[in-house]
Amino acid sequence: MKDEQQHLAQSDEFVPESTAYDWAALRSKLAAATGRKYWRSLEELADSEGFRAFLEAEFPRQASVLDALGRRQFLQLMGASLGLAGLSACTKQPVEKIYPYVKPPEEVVPGQPLYFATALPLSGFGRGVLVESHMGRPTKVEGNPDHPASLGATDIYAQADILTLYDPDRSQAVRFAGVIRPWSAFVNVAQAELERLKGQQGAGLRILTETVTSPSLAAQIRSLLAELPQARWHAFEPVNRDHVLAGARAAFGEAVEPVCHVEAANVLLCIEADLFGPHPGGVRYAREFARRRRVEEQNGAAMNRLYVVESVPSITGSVADHRLPLRPSECEAFVRALASVLGLPVQMSASMQPHRAWIEALAKDLARNRGRSLIVAGEALGPAVHGLVFAINEALGNLGKTIELVEPIAQSPQPQMESLQALVADMDAGKVDLLLILGGNPVYTAPADLRFAERLQKVRLRVHLSLYEDETSQLCHWHLPEAHSLESWGDVRAYDGTVTIAQPLIAPLYEGKTAFEVLAAFSSKPSRTAYDVVRDYWKSVWGEADFERRWRRALHDGVVEGTQAPAKAVSLRGDFFQSLRPLVASPAGLELVLRPDPTVYDGRYANNGWLQELPKPLTKLTWDNAAHVAPATAARLGLQNGDVVEVVAQDRRVEAPVWIQPGQALDTVVLHWGYGRSHAGRVGSGIGVNAFALSASPAFWGMAGAEVRKTSRRYRLVSTQDHFSLEGRDIVRRGTLEQYRHDPSLAPHGHGAQKHEELPSMYPGFAYNGHAWAMSIDLSACIGCGACTIACVAENNIAVVGKDQVGRGREMHWIRVDRYYEGDLDHPEFIHQPIPCQQCENAPCELVCPVNATVHSAEGLNDMVYNRCVGTKYCSNNCPYKVRRFNFYLYQDWYTESLKLMRNPDVTVRSRGVMEKCTYCVQRINAARIDAKREGRPIRDGEILTACQQVCPTEAIVFGDLNDPNSRVAKLRKLPRTYQLLEELNTRPRTTYLAAVRNPNPELTSGKEHA
Template identity: 55%
Template structure:
């Protein structure tokens, strides 16, 4: 939706508003004609597009008898599926009963522990491993979506040499021949380029190779790596260390452009710890306070009690000013903008009042000196050892990756590299633009690339080897705090790929070896556990008293023809029962190995805290970020959904609305409303960004909260060889990204092209019409009136209703969502999609408002356009007891269960869409087309067999994961008990890092959900409609600094905020 509006008029309107006004977009605030047309469109435009004249809906319209013909038209023929029986069924496989296996997902130099659900050998769903410290039972959206990547039909499937299909043995022979020529030079021409390696086994393999070839070099490159954090720790302490934060112990937190709640290897763990001091049901005395300084709006900032929006060139100056006030030695006090000056004194006072319980966190995008200053402030405040400890890094060999890639490119250009083996990654696409990695790569005589896809780098290599997905191979990986886990495969490689372990082993003297063997051998050596099983004990002579195996053979009477004769009949006594064959003894290593696989962690492998000493004169080091200039400043960030481009072909992630912009299938240059006014820009305007000889074209998107004269560019788009979903999607911003400006760039010129580009954003889709949808108070306001949330009803709830009363006996399912801890991370959205077979519709259908997500996360703004407060509100089906959708369905396709669920009977639905029109919460989704993919066999394997796959013309919605309720019901019945609290976790609840979503039986007064619903902060959306929703929300309580809050209120009253 591209619209132009008067920003000054919007400011004036907000300034004249009494109290808080919440808005979802600038278009909604301006009430543009485009927004009004979209809002009041009962039936989306082009609803009849692609429908043939004899189609089902046309037939119903012509006959005028939808009710009478429901039985005729409901039975849509489903695609045929072949059934293949087991010849010999595995003992542990029970049809219909899933199995769960522990594994771990490596990503960007660290791993997250997972539990993977498998149906008859098909992995179908990802959950967090509660025993793994990085996940604690939750996940992020990347882990949830990784299951789709496993079955992606666009994955590389064959080994190729210059485009010709070859066996892997041919590659092994070729690379061995090249390596053998390097013996005399000790490997001077050999190079290995990998992503950041956190696998101890792989690091040991490469280490052995480097011992054999001392002059060979190993370079690691991560386009969204912790380069600044690494160099910042070396600047402060003289060595590489990692910071481990104990957010559950922190009372006051200062975030310096750090999205620590949603990004990075510790994002899930940090979110859980932060939420422990923020919950609606928690002790108010323990509520923490978060200050966020940001160069671009981020999820962490939406949870902040105070947010300061600064240009990238101003952040270091602000940090130095705070450090000076705290008393950090050797730091010069710089000049600050007026808005930042008012922050320093109250912030410093708050930090000093919480010595040992405060925390300063620097973001990965900030230069090393900011990280070093954060370390110094934590040290001065007494936080080291309390809210932060330092450990060695999860990276097997930490290095300056930018310098390493620069050196590699120089060597390739000079002809010093004879053989380059690239293990994963896509450096041709992601390497700094000023290095011209592609041109240098073509100078290497032998170049090979291992990757999941035949991507941009593969196209320039002689050899391409398909890589195994992490769910197809054996490996190991450390979490960010050091805990090691075994990466356990759940399925044989679908496309015959090879792992990095197997490719590196092909370089060795022993040739290729299985990854399983390599991982076991490494851990046997590290733990000192023998892999040799003890000799079995000698068999004892039979005594006639051996215990027969339990089962039918023991308990059933003998057949009549072989009945034992009675005593005294003169017959020989029955032979003694045969003892079962003894199990072969396990080796000491195998006993531990099985435990590691079962639990998903290797115990006692977490790093111990490390003592560090602050270096002198570290603050004198220059910043790596650009200084303020006459042009615009640019901030580079990983995309919230496709990251650095590695997930570009994952359609689930492409269609997931980004948390703050709600954009799908594209990226855009984020610009502040003030800058848009100055440059006469509107969302969708296509512009050219230039710096020197480099330039890109990209559309504009107006983002409230963005600093003035600052653009944010998200990585990962504009791929040319990604697959059907990713190729040609979005805009490549890497041509502007240089080795000296990986995270920020100054002096950028913006040139308008006069063209526009359609951007598919869902921010105005499914808008609710009502007041007080989001309810917020400060901690002091809550203390004065704990019932404030319930007093904000538009009108009193009455008992007047046309619905008959029904008493729910037994189970009554309900949900409570704590908005205090929701970060808007979208893990719940993707988890719901994976669990419930929700289809992808594509960009054109999103533009028509036809996205199919059962769960959406609405985002609301309040306050000033340049620095608003932002709130997230997950919106599943509300499961109303007096559901407006049920009474209008002419065929009873939507009904009410005895446990309070608003059920859908897909086979009855004739697609009238009356239910959708009558739903005030806008949570129903209609299959205008056959969105499900019935043509790709591998994608069939991913689908959850417990959930019906819907066809064209059918309405669908959230079911409270009724299939999980039924699984818990069967398990409880087998154990002759009721369903316990916690037995049923909906997909969204299980994935949530902060446990914001709680589900359970509201008839049980001791259940978690019942206790939350009894909280005075609990309220129902649109309660004035008397729909009596089972899903309720807990109002938000902020904990602002009274001094800063007073200044903010004064600014609001003067209209200057």
């Protein structure tokens, strides 16, 4: 085996010494805690000197002494500030010309956005969206309420696609051997190759795609293969459904795909499956799950229960009622043990005896809910695990109720890893003469043992279509710029088979092409466009008679009626259990676990600054990946956060910094894909380490027998989990369903603490006789996915500041999601809490601003007047919630033309020296006010959706008018679970929270959890 090594990039910056944790003391501290003990990081738990120093630097306890500035000078400067604040709005603006349309489009009204239904793919599966367009410029993505995969919400990737669309680093020209060429030159070459291929029936032609669910693209490829029968189609991308389909074949004798009905399940079990994360149905599944967490309905009788078994803490695991950390290699033994307890002919392994009580309690819960339970396994687990999960679901009567089986959604001709292996073997044998790579980046993402880059260069003619000139493009003769999904026609299937016809919102910015046009270049009609191909395909499906009506209806609705995949009746093979191979004991030593990154995924979003700067849901790391280890593993190996280690697996090695992650399975080291890119773009190149360098085709998702060797170096990792600390104040509320039934408030006084009385104010009150805007956030529903943060960035033109500034606590996000731990280091529970501006009625920030830059509106909003702000930062220092953001530098890019097109024209772009914060999306409030006034009616409840509310997959955020007693927010505010952050300060925030409620199994919890 070739010894391959990747070194972590050296850093010239100072790397502070890490805290040397006293693990025994930390465990004793947690064990001795009375009541609920919440903590955000190991640094906070240890109360280290570094943690205290960071807090002091971020928010000093006392004002600096004015040593070099006398009282007279201070007053002079203050007077100048007041004067300049009034003059700043009088700056002469540059002359800008407006040219009228010769023939204006009827539907385009200046200042009024238009919305178009389309779809955005991720790993081939479509998510239905509505895209907001201002004067022909797409600026914001929202979920399509009529689409089954989105139900009106989206995820972080759909939101960030706007930035990818306008990314100036995207490929902008056709290139041959690095030289810019016209598209016609490529078409001429393609036509010449077609004539040659016809003479040999396509021998030597290979087409490599990512996961294809597009009916029209699959039909076009098959048409080409019919004309050239010896050509071959291969498909590969890192996150695929190979193991799921292989498990179905083992269990039922044919490949079928599960479609879950989460809302119908009383008990859910996810095994190494992040069902609410970047899963094909993740947005819908998260919403269905959250709908069953509303404890006010039937006094919690309808509340579901979630069990999660996983090696790496995930979004889904963080909201579980019970979570069991296991190594991936132990998951098959776990599933066999569960099957055995449920009475299936499978033996329990001795390795599961320590978890027997957990498994038996789970089995009883599943058995009590036959036909109303659901078990899901993740893509990383092997076919045997998936086959057993299918068998258990059938035994529990779940098939056809909480889970349906449908024909595979993807059109791939064979399992993707097998397909890639076959292609590499043909390239190595010299059988591939022409390779068309339509999307993807296999030089970067292919398993390291296949040596794809080396064997690719044996192909005579290599063509690559991609958004960026990436690692694969560097090794291809022809590079073709790919049109973004928002620039192109197409069609795509959702997780349940529903088809959306994708329509472009804007003409290609950089003359991009689609796979349709590349394939058309190798046909008798090389001038066919993507529009022609897609339209002709659906005309062949629907016929001529009613085509135009159905076409327009599909474009308008964003779904093609009647395309949902029908359920398929299957039965378990009679010899399934006999066909199971003997269980191989889980090997001792460290286990390497490879997973897609929670933000940049498999590397396709590496150049997206919004996602690079988004804190990862559990670690809160930004701008890097790391080697994650459990606290006990770190203690055994003598590791601290930031230590650089060498991770070795099968003679391949990478160097990575360590991050200690509570709740991770023991003896695992986790690395995330997506980093270590060499040709990602100006933002993503040279960041982090390439975890694909450790992958192998037989064990793509990880392997046993890994080694971790500590080096003498350290690396600076930037995590936001200690930023904006509220220093131990009690701001998180959580309880169990039994506790809720005993005391529905779940507030501090319900846990033995004293309830604070409202303090009198020295200032006169204000009567909000008109609207009184308010927000309610349900902590039971929040899964910490971060979609609200990215939606806010897109809506409000929030800047990216970079790793160095984030490390100084200067990230600009208007809404952050704090993650708290509760419990011990090895088995903590997680809770997420979104924190926007609280819009206080008695706002401390307003009292200290010397220039009235922060003021109160008649409707209760804490407004910012940007052109008054002189940057004293007094407001930020006086904000108890730490939600104000200051532009220390000119973070915004005011010069790149494409980024100018991206920005929301209804929101000011802030400059250096200006404070900013959440506005409750005041631009949306004003737009609704104008519409209501024009139509002569009041604003309807639910008409105004803030960006964070609209994107939220779980409907955790509700916004509305408190003065409307029938509004949802007014009703939620009256619930016993409602509480205000730092209520004792008498700031009277308009944003309130609903305490989180979990539903643990009484057999698995101590008595105090149900007191």
